[in-house]
Amino acid sequence: MTKSRFNPWTWLWVTVATLYFFVPLWGTFDFSLRMKRGAITFLAYQKVFADPKFLQSFRYSATMGVITVIVSIMLFVPTTYWIHLKLPRLRPVVELLTLLPFIIPVIVLVFGLIRTFSRPPFRMTQTEFTTDILITAGYVILSMPFMFRAVDVGMRAIDVRTLTEAAQSLGAGWLRVLLSVILPNLRVAILSGSLITFATVVGELILADFLVRPALGPYMVVVGGGKAYEPAALGILSFGLTWICLGIIQLVSRGDVRLQPIGR
Amino acid sequence: MAFLEISGITKHFGQGAGAAVDDFSLSVERGEFISFLGPSGCGKTTTLRVVAGFEQANAGSVHINGAEVSSVPANRRNVGMVFQAYALFPNMTVAENVGFGLRVAGQPAALMQARVAEMLELIRLPDYGRRYPHQLSGGQQQRVALARALAVQPQLLLLDEPLSALDAKIRIELRSEIRRIQQELKLTTIYVTHDQEEALSLSDRIVVMNLGRIEQVGTPFEIYNYPRTAFTASFVGHLNLLPVQVTDAATGACTFEGTALASSQPAPNKQAGSARLAIRPEELVLGGAGANRLSGRVLSVNFLGNVVRVRVRVGAVELSVDMFNERKLVLPAVDAQVVLSFPAHACWLMD
Ligand SMILES: Nc1ncnc2c1ncn2[C@@H]1O[C@H](COP(=O)(O)OP(=O)(O)OP(=O)(O)O)[C@@H](O)[C@H]1O
Ligand SMILES: [Mg+2]
Numbered sequence: 001m002t003k004s005r006f007n008p009w010t011w012l013w014v015t016v017a018t019l020y021f022f023v024p025l026w027g028t029f030d031f032s033l034r035m036k037r038g039a040i041t042f043l044a045y046q047k048v049f050a051d052p053k054f055l056q057s058f059r060y061s062a063t064m065g066v067i068t069v070i071v072s073i074m075l076f077v078p079t080t081y082w083i084h085l086k087l088p089r090l091r092p093v094v095e096l097l098t099l100l101p102f103i104i105p106v107i108v109l110v111f112g113l114i115r116t117f118s119r120p121p122f123r124m125t126q127t128e129f130t131t132d133i134l135i136t137a138g139y140v141i142l143s144m145p146f147m148f149r150a151v152d153v154g155m156r157a158i159d160v161r162t163l164t165e166a167a168q169s170l171g172a173g174w175l176r177v178l179l180s181v182i183l184p185n186l187r188v189a190i191l192s193g194s195l196i197t198f199a200t201v202v203g204e205l206i207l208a209d210f211l212v213r214p215a216l217g218p219y220m221v222v223v224g225g226g227k228a229y230e231p232a233a234l235g236i237l238s239f240g241l242t243w244i245c246l247g248i249i250q251l252v253s254r255g256d257v258r259l260q261p262i263g264r
Numbered sequence: 265m266a267f268l269e270i271s272g273i274t275k276h277f278g279q280g281a282g283a284a285v286d287d288f289s290l291s292v293e294r295g296e297f298i299s300f301l302g303p304s305g306c307g308k309t310t311t312l313r314v315v316a317g318f319e320q321a322n323a324g325s326v327h328i329n330g331a332e333v334s335s336v337p338a339n340r341r342n343v344g345m346v347f348q349a350y351a352l353f354p355n356m357t358v359a360e361n362v363g364f365g366l367r368v369a370g371q372p373a374a375l376m377q378a379r380v381a382e383m384l385e386l387i388r389l390p391d392y393g394r395r396y397p398h399q400l401s402g403g404q405q406q407r408v409a410l411a412r413a414l415a416v417q418p419q420l421l422l423l424d425e426p427l428s429a430l431d432a433k434i435r436i437e438l439r440s441e442i443r444r445i446q447q448e449l450k451l452t453t454i455y456v457t458h459d460q461e462e463a464l465s466l467s468d469r470i471v472v473m474n475l476g477r478i479e480q481v482g483t484p485f486e487i488y489n490y491p492r493t494a495f496t497a498s499f500v501g502h503l504n505l506l507p508v509q510v511t512d513a514a515t516g517a518c519t520f521e522g523t524a525l526a527s528s529q530p531a532p533n534k535q536a537g538s539a540r541l542a543i544r545p546e547e548l549v550l551g552g553a554g555a556n557r558l559s560g561r562v563l564s565v566n567f568l569g570n571v572v573r574v575r576v577r578v579g580a581v582e583l584s585v586d587m588f589n590e591r592k593l594v595l596p597a598v599d600a601q602v603v604l605s606f607p608a609h610a611c612w613l614m615d
Contacts, residue, residue: 158354159349159351162347162349162351163351163353165316165318165338165345165347165351166345166347166351166352166353166409166412167353167364167368168317168318168337168338168339169316169338169339169341169343169344169345169413169418170339170344170364170365170368170412170413170416171339171340171342171365171368171369171416172339172364172365172368173339176368180364181353181355184355185353185354185355
């Protein structure tokens with residue numbers, strides 16, 4: 001293992017990958033700093049932050065992101081737990097179901113939502129609040145592959161069934177088992193699922209656009225259509241946000257030794 | 265009624281599947297140490313899980329301390345369980361693991377701490393309370409799992425192959441530890457294993473199982489020396505089998521390749537014809553003056569430490585002979601012609 005670190009091929013590929021990844025990023029970043037001719041400034045960023053619509057749409061998207069994360073956790077943790085415990089044969093089916101958002105285009109989903117829920121008896125697109133409920137449901141579906149997978153992998157890393165039975169034989173009921181035994185051991189899995197879900201919601205365009213909600217995605221499109229430097233700055237900002245999310249996942253999963261698989 | 269009364273438990277997994285457990289009945293007295301012994305897939309775990317409440321039987325009933333528990337969920341049965349995979353909660357320290365059951369029961373913190381300390385003392389890991397499971401060896405983890413199960417003072421302790429993930433030395437050490445603790449607490453215990461040595465050395469009584477059914481229930485001495493079925497005889501300990509012709513079913517007389525042999529019990533099916541004569545390797549003596557004598561040729565001599573196992577070809581069969589080692593023992597040479605003898609009471613006829 002230690003020897004392969006000095007393998008020149010490894011270094012070559014690392015370099016190529018790094019260039020592939022960072023050159024466009026650097027290009028965008030560099031461009032975003034050149035709003036003022038002949039100078040390096042953060043003017044584009046200032047303009048972005050100065051636009052009240054940016055903050056508005058960011059706040060909206062972030063709020064929806066948090067709500068989606070909470071709903072997803074409440075939906076997928078117990079469901080996945082139940083499948084692992086009682087219906088392991090159903091797991092492949094559910095796995096396939098959760099992949100549907102990858103297969104069915106978002107545009108189809110949004111038309112389906114609108115056609116079904118905007119007419120009686122639902123009429124959910126008539127008020128902002130009910131539209132937000134509808135859009136949250138859509139976000140939950142879109143982030144389903146990430147959330148389910150994260151929780152599923154987390155559950156496979158611990159022996160859910162035996163841990164549950166151990167807790168039960170000590171007198172614990174279902175809720176107790178879920179809250180004191182299963183959830184704490186899924187912290188990293190749930191966190192990574194949550195952050196990816198959050199990032200998905202914040203970057204989502206089509207749902208918000210068609211349901212006419214003031215989200216970050218449509219805002220970025222509008223800005224991108226009419227301006228040159230601000231979109232680059234926005235791109236870098238949203239990239240930074242994603243990186244912070246990933247960084248948090250890394251930090252937490254590495255820092256907490258207790259969440260490592262059971263040792264010998 | 266006995267403390268634990270298992271009556272007629274039958275369990276099928278799905279339609280068409282054979283019975284994993286078939287009409288299993290057993291009475292266990294308070295404080296008894298019972299082992300379920302049998303080959304893989306014979307239904308030991310399933311039976312245990314029915315008693316624990318993790319599995320619903322298709323038929324039969326379980327009474328613990330006089331109460332029928334079929335409709336009582338696992339977490340209200342007060343039955344402790346120790347798993348092969350330890351199943352410690354990885355997010356909790358050793359002390360938190362041991363105290364979990366007490367916390368669930370809503371015990372005050374002071375009482376809980378005292379009890380945890382007492383339990384850690386019992387398993388001889390008093391200074392390990394603040395460690396996490398992954399910082400312990402397998403043997404230590406299993407001790408903690410035992411302490412965790414005992415902390416809530418269960419009325420019944422169930423162990424499902426608790427030692428099979430450990431290596432030989434720790435296994436022997438820990439099994440005497442389990443026995444010591446069980447005796448100290450006078451705890452009614454069921455211990456599942458497929459290791460006959462474990463079952464023989466630990467148990468008050470052994471339940472030998474095969475294909476979901478009970479083959480025999482008895483003390484280790486009875487199981488080993490008076491096996492009632494061919495399965496028990498060959499599963500527990502090594503057994504030599506001679507194909508013989510029964511000449512007198514009533515007295516158990518028979519012949520093996522022309523040599524007349526005497527056994528002390530009548531033939532099991534009460535009639536003459538082909539049967540098998542069973543003898544334990546340690547009952548055979550090289551030379552000696554037993555009533556039954558066979559001559560053969562030494563194939564191999566295996567020195568196993570306290571025992572020397574000699575393989576001898578007698579006619580068409582190979583027999584194993586165990587001799588206790590001693591410093592003056594003269595080992596037979598390979599290819600030497602030897603005479604084996606054994607007394608009539610040492611062998612028995614089987615179908
Ligand atoms: N959940 C299940 N679904 C279907 N069949 C099962 C299930 N659990 C056990 N079985 C079957 O029931 C039979 C008895 O299994 P059990 O686990 O009780 O055996 P065991 O005696 O504990 O074996 P081992 O020594 O390998 O642990 C086996 O044939 C097994 O395949
Ligand atoms: Mg088993």
